[in-house]
Amino acid sequence: MKNPLTAAQKKKTWTFLDGPPFITGLPHYGSLLSSIPKDVFPRFWTMKGYRVRRVWGWDCHGLPAENKVENKLGITRKKDIEEAIGIKKFIDECKLYVKDVSGEWEWYVDHVGRWVDFQHAYKTMDNDYMETVMWIFKQMYDKKYIYKGMRVSLYCPHCSTPISNFEVAMDADNYKDVKDLGTTYKYKLAGQDDTYLLAWSTTPWNKIATPALAVNPELEYIKVQVSSNDEVGKEYYILAKTTLAVLDGTQYVAKETIKGKDLIGKSFEPHYDFYKSDVEKHKDNRAWIVVGGDFVTADEGTGIVTLAAYGEEDLKVMKENNIFAVLHVDEEGHIKKDVPLFGGMYYLKANKAVNDDLRARGLILKEEEYIHSMPHCWRCGTQLYYAPQDAWYVDIQQLKPKLFKNNEAVNWFPAHFKNGRFLKSMEAAPDWCISRSRYWGSPVPVWECECGERFVPGSIAELEAASGQKIEELHRPDIDNVIVRCAQCGAQARRVPEVLDSWIEAGSASLAERHFPFNTSFKLEDFFPPDFIVEYTGQIRAWFYVLHVIATALYDTNAFKNVAVTGVILGTDGRKMSKNFGNYPDPKMMITKFGGDALRLYLMGSPVMRGEDIIISEDEYRNQIKTFHIPLWNIVKFFDVYSEVDAISAADLQFKKPYTHVLDVWAQELTKQLVFEVTQALEAYNTVKAVDLLINYIDDISKWYIRRSRDRVGVSSNDHNDKLAFYSSLYSILTTAVTVAAPLAPFIADILYKHLTGEESVHLINWPTPQQTNSKILEKEVIVRQVVESGHRARKELNLSVQRPVISGITTIPTSTSFEPSDFDAHKEVVKAELNILGELTFKKSGSDFTTEYDITETEEITRERDIRQFVRLVQQERKRLGLQQGDLITIVAPEYPHDAEEYLKKKLSASSITIGEKLIIEKV
Incomplete structure (x- = not known):
């Protein structure tokens, strides 16, 4: 998609940091869960006029790759890598393995609507990335935040390497x-x-x-x-x-x-x-x-x-x-x-x-x-034990006061994680063992001499200068063969054998994916700290933590400004999802069946976006179609059908007069409220509220505004100015609604926006400007809806169908309301039409509840009105059965009909004639 921003807007940046998935892993509900907000918020901030960089990344190093290569080569012991296979061959096999990127990723990313640059993805195995990691190590070492020493940490005897405590804590x-x-x-x-x-x-x-x-x-x-x-x-x-x-x-x-x-x-x-x-x-x-x-x-x-x-x-x-x-x-x-x-x-x-x-x-x-x-x-499943390690550590104890202080600058959603799980995990954190007695990873960039002197380069150029060798490969064993001259005694200094914990690479992502500070086209203040990150709760003790440690050690600042924490999606039986358990619906099948928008709305609107675990539910997934897609499509279809019947032009939709009909006035205010509140929710990274607001809005427009405006359009309506006002109002709120829906449901929003406006894409336009709403208008309509509910409740108690007209009604509103009965004069016709009241409707103020009373006396007028409506209903049902459109002209043959209302019925039903016959027959003219 082309860049939608003007030159002026490009000066404003909004940055988010993507935690890269492992390169050969397959997408699953968990990765889709984090991918969706990584699209929702960049879309939102782009529409608000910010330049947003969308770069994909791949995590390549570490035990996941090594374990797979060991299986391929039939290796059961770490010693076999050096003694039977050789480090060179093993590293070459690791490189081959991580080249096999699954095509599934791009399919899923496309089908959930994620807007991201796949073609220029960075990899943690690239020299540029690894050089930044080298630079970060040196900065922390020079600041005395990294030391070598004997400490006890978790150890895997099968992998023969230390394991970080937070790697284990990520998954219960x-x-x-x-x-x-x-x-x-x-x-x-x-x-x-x-x-x-x-x-x-x-x-x-x-x-x-x-x-x-x-x-x-x-x-x-x-x-x-x-x-x-x-x-x-x-x-x-x-x-x-x-x-x-x-x-x-x-x-x-x-x-x-x-x-x-x-x-x-x-x-x-x-x-x-x-x-x-x-x-x-x-x-x-x-x-x-x-x-x-x-x-x-x-x-x-x-x-x-x-x-x-x-x-x-x-x-x-x-x-x-x-x-x-x-x-x-x-x-x-x-x-x-x-x-x-x-x-x-x-x-x-x-x-x-x-x-x-x-x-x-x-x-x-x-x-x-x-x-x-x-x-x-976490990789091979072997029981761990605590063992003393002569290894490289980050001095977390020295950093803790700064870690606590910098956490105060972070906005957490949900907020309780800030001083809850995140702070508590930092308080209990031991020093971080950052070295691994393995092979496939960024090297520990330390050269040691027997005299005890150390050389720690911060760049490839510095290492080349010290060694006199051209450095083209930073992986083992090539880097092991680089020898430098000891500055203290002149003897040869060799690199220590360990590689870095892949989590130090993950924690370096903000800088390393830009090859900072070596790529001078980036200024630190333009992208750091990033505005936003999001991952599941397991990353509180892992990725969020290591990012925070490195940012604090380097710059004494927070690693991110805003962080959203999701929960975990569990299988249908409440257990972890597993193919062995067969306890989850296939995600590809579900996306193919219900679409990416439905998945987005389901997950973004669920408690999982408040950091709570949820059980995957096909019914809830499907329900998004029922509560959002179908009502929205039906509103647009209503607009299409009746605007064609009434020959509404594009010029007619530019209605300039103030809206006077109470429903139009209310719908406009409701739309202002939608824009205002969804903007607030997304600025606060609260997708749950945003989805709830959007679905409730569509429900209100569908079940109240459209329902009560049907008599204002079509051939039976004679008030041309009111028609123009309604179509203009509906068009404006539809285009606004699909614009607001765009970050959350990008597919349907784009389709409908193009359909309504003829413009290129909803994703290339600006976000609507939030405006303060007239709360009195909205509050009054809430009371009107409660009046209607009391009226329907009264009919039910009387066993009186809404199809049966009544002569008059008296409705009582509670004394606690701030409105007087006279404030509802303009709403009476709407309420009367909804409750099928032919005569007078009186508003009173008394008591503490909404109540409605009817005069249900049977009169000739009531009988006549009931017969007319019954006939209209039967003909409309038959039209629908025959698949006729609203504008289609018909002839009607019926055994009987209200003759004194023939002209009204012909206009109401778009009929050229009504004649008597043995049974109801409708034919298109």
Whole structure:
């Protein structure tokens, strides 16, 4: 589509940032859900006169591609990539894989009406994109927001790489209930043969290397003496006083209470001491000692916990107390081969073996089945564990005050996410591990020398200058072969082996997709921070978060100005959508059947756009046709048919006189209100309200304005000026309504706008200027509608069909209304026509409810009017059955008809003659 903006308008920009989908993934309801608002708002702001850049992007790097290539090559272990395949071949296969972009994307994007540049899509694997990521890394490193260190983070033994905590948190299905053993272990206090500390744990594999136990200094502990029927004082146990339930089934006698702080520093005998010689080599480290930790509670277990290097709090406390850290698990999750008894076992398989050994040695008090939720790899599904990583991290703790401050500048929709889930997730966030021990990704741009000096380039040019090599490829293994001279000692410095977490690429999208700062045609202030982003709730802890971190680290600013958060679309059974469950209708079939507009209105008008989860519903999808498309089409058809019958010209539609008919005046005000309120809703990124306003408006125009204006048009109406006013009014509100509908339902809006105006496209015109409405006019019509409802209610109570005329009526409006009965004089004819009142209609003001009373006396006038209307109804039904148009002239043969109304009937029914015959026969002349 051509650029609709004038030169002056091009100076105004509105920017949105698109979170790119994975390049070989297939579209689904979730991706369609986020794609639609990414079109709604750019269309809206374009119509408001802003220049909007619409560039598609593809996410190419990371485990999704690597896992697929591993499957293709038959790789089951990470080591095979280097030892059997070779990094070069593996990277080449990854490049081939991501070239296979599914054609399905373009079909879906076209059919949901997304206006986007597919042909010039950026890719995160392009050198330009990766160079910006390199520059961002350097900026953060130079600001000391990136460091290398040993920290504990989630680890996947199959992929042999760290996994970000927010990658797992994105999808609740990444957490699965697992059955483990909750075991209470006995640790003998050194020098006290019969006294044991009781510690509870669900990870027997970590008992192989437990160099410390932790207690809470402030907790109260108790020492009990175990007794039995035939022996007293065999053993002593120490545990938190409030956890004595652990001893249920064991007879004991309480001996003394002990403060947790008094247990600190005591030594215990290790279950396994295969690393004793290593401990002795490191004189500054300690082992097999009790330390204090505020994180220890008595809520679960015994109030004493085992410490190992494979826990975040564990390692922190161990470092603080100079406890020797034992790393006894290899990168594939197996106990290292040099560990006695268990070497070579997969860590989960070792659980039973460890407990069997400790039970045989009398070092287990109790074992119980324990079910808990454990994280699993978001790509391969392997159960994860926490492991110490010597890796690259973003110092989130240092950034947190700025992260909190910059969040205040963001407008969140819905608002509760701002200081709710987003703020809470930032408060609890650990430092972000941004390196991966993998292959297909942007390289960690750090060259290290053995002397400890580091070189961190911020551009390809800087790296070329330092290495003397031409850099044409930033992927491994080519980048690994680039060597630089150490500035400190002159020796060779080589790149560290890790690649970057693909989330740092996602978080760099605002800058990297423009190749900023290297592409000087872009000025930062012209596009950053972007005006708008939108994704589902899982991205609160993921994409939204990493964008915010990088923007804060680079510029101490928010990463986006406005953010809309959608919920998740669930299957028909309330579970996650899955082909295995067969719990969702095929999206392509649904779009083909009902159209892209219906999907847009369904999703944009549903609670999912308020961040709530919804269950996919074919009925709700179909219902958009019923509530929007059909009524709108019927209004346009009514306009087409009757304007042709009445020979209305284009000039006639430019009615210049003030509207005087109460229905025209009301419809104009209602349309002003539609423009004003939909503008407000879309400016606030509230599509739910916008869709609701639009559908209610179409309903009001269809069921009230058109319904009550039918007698004003056609051959039976003689008031030419009133006809002109009505057609002009209807034309203006129709063209305005389809213009307002354009961002939400672009297909039908464009078709109808072209049909009504003959112009090129609704998407090339300006948004209507919002105007303040006359609220009194709108309020008065609301009361008129309530009067009509009370009238229909009264007929129902009297079992009186609306087809049966009545002589007169009295309607009462509540005293709480701000209007007087005389204010409704101009509305009486409309109300009388709706309620079929032939004579007088009186308005009164009394009481608290709307009520209507009728004079239902049967008179000759009533009988005559009923017969006329009955005849009209029968003829109209027959015309419709025969498929005749409104303007078609007919002849009527009927067994009987009201002869004294023949001229009226001929005009009303477009009949040249009415004659008597045996049955009703209608023929087109």
